[in-house]
Amino acid sequence: MHFFRIVALSILLLPAIASAIDLQPNDIAAPVPGKSHVMISYLNTENGTFYRNGSVVSTKPFGSPDIGTQSAIARISTSYAVQDLPAISYIQIPYGTIKPEGSLASYAASTGIGDLTFATAIWPYADREKKKYFGVAAYLSAPTGAYNSQQAFNIGENRYKSDIQMGYQQPIIENLDGMIAVDTMWFGGNSQCAAACFSSTNTSLNQKPLTTTQLGPIYKINQTYTLGASYFYVAGGATTIGNTYQNNVVNTQRFLLSALAYYPFGRISLQYGRDMEIKNGFVESRRLALRFTTEF
Template sequence: MSYKNTSCPLISLALLLISSHVLAIDLQPNDIVAPAPGRTAVTISYVNAQNNNLYVNNVPTGTSPNLESNLGLFRLGHTYTIGSLPAVSYVQTGGGTLSPDGSLSAFPASQGMTDTTIATAIWPYANQATRTYLGIAAYLSLPTGEYSNTKAFNLGSNRYSQALQVGYQRPISNSIDAAFAFDTVWYGANSQCAAACSSLINLQLTQKPLYSTQIGPIYRINQTYTVAATYVYVTGGETAFNGVERNNTVVTQRYFVSGVAHTSIGRFMLQYGNDLATMNGFMESRRLVLRFTKAF
């Protein structure tokens, strides 16, 4: 089946924003630390992201895109044991807006529900005395988000995805830990990709696995405050329309810094970051995350 490709690469790269930043699995400070069993936690998050540049094979397109997302996320999790091993499961969903502006102002915004994520993690090794942990997590993303094949930009992806992540954390001094994680995301097909695939008819969008590595220090100032810095390298994720590869492999470097406060009413986290470099797709100029977690 043939398709019509527009003269601007903007549309065919639109889905890279979803795959490279929403589905790369950022770990928060001490997420690799094994939790105590028998606890339920509720997490409410606000995420604001701004994208102001678009690259094709390391070259800026020269346009002035402005793509901003504002998300409210809700997560419900519970900790337990599998045999003698610590474990946790959670479900996360939410809603928000994805707003094109600047050179993208002709495209409609997306408002509604986000895709839903179900995750389970288990710790094959957890030594609280030595502050050393090895955890493995599996993620399943469900296509519950707002999606229209007539829109180039959507909150939802209209496809399933699965991910596997391995994380390791150990001390490097009395108050500083080093955290390392690697994850791979595998994508299902979206058979209703029209506007986002530069087509007047539905095409089948497929995508190769996306690989992410993150590393950074975690500094515990005292029992209340913790700060952390993380460097992330993302690669892979080339897309294809009806089996025709698009030569748009993601290669992105980014960072984020986090501050955490453990208080009597719950845990507060403030996080800020942006892309350092990207080869294909939108470059994120700002990502701000506010998160509150209450455990019972």
């Protein structure tokens, strides 16, 4: 039973993995105050082989798992100044589907509104002339998404999440910048975890903080096109179901490639990535994100 709880919990946490705070190239660059933007994103991920403490699990029903996630995300942001310091705030809401296939096809899919996220960032240091920036951001997700405790797969997580992120960016050589960001996510409890915790009745789910480090180069080809590459290391996030510690620390390495195009009508970005190494959970074999941002 303990093993199956680990498996089911990995299913439960798929939305959290899909909504990790991945930065796009130049997100750490301070915005110009007095601007408002809308961003529409399409996110498509696929998760497959299940790992338990670094080893592949192939026992039924995990012989050939295939979990597809698709979501459309709407974000509205506005930039301003706080005592001459650049700042920005946004509100974001997703709508999506999690669909299990392969050996997990017997599980019900989940479709609906996801959890609402609020974020605010401020730049204590922003030297636009030297293109050096240091920013701090805070995020809060509320349990507004679709959730059914009798289903293993859910778009919503039925718990609050908060995150603090710090990032720094500066030029390395001409047209080439480097960025690094570190964030830690904290999780509220979910007192209605049943199917995803392999329990016939609601039980409690709690999770340790999860820390992500991301770093990489940003190359500006010209005024229109920019490329970026990021390496991610994710650690922590062990869970407890009821009073039982699950011994399922997240230890994941992954990459993300980005291409951005800046046009008069807005910015278009395309990102592709996948896991390189994973210790616990379903390996992410594809992450594809297409985004459009425009001022209004």
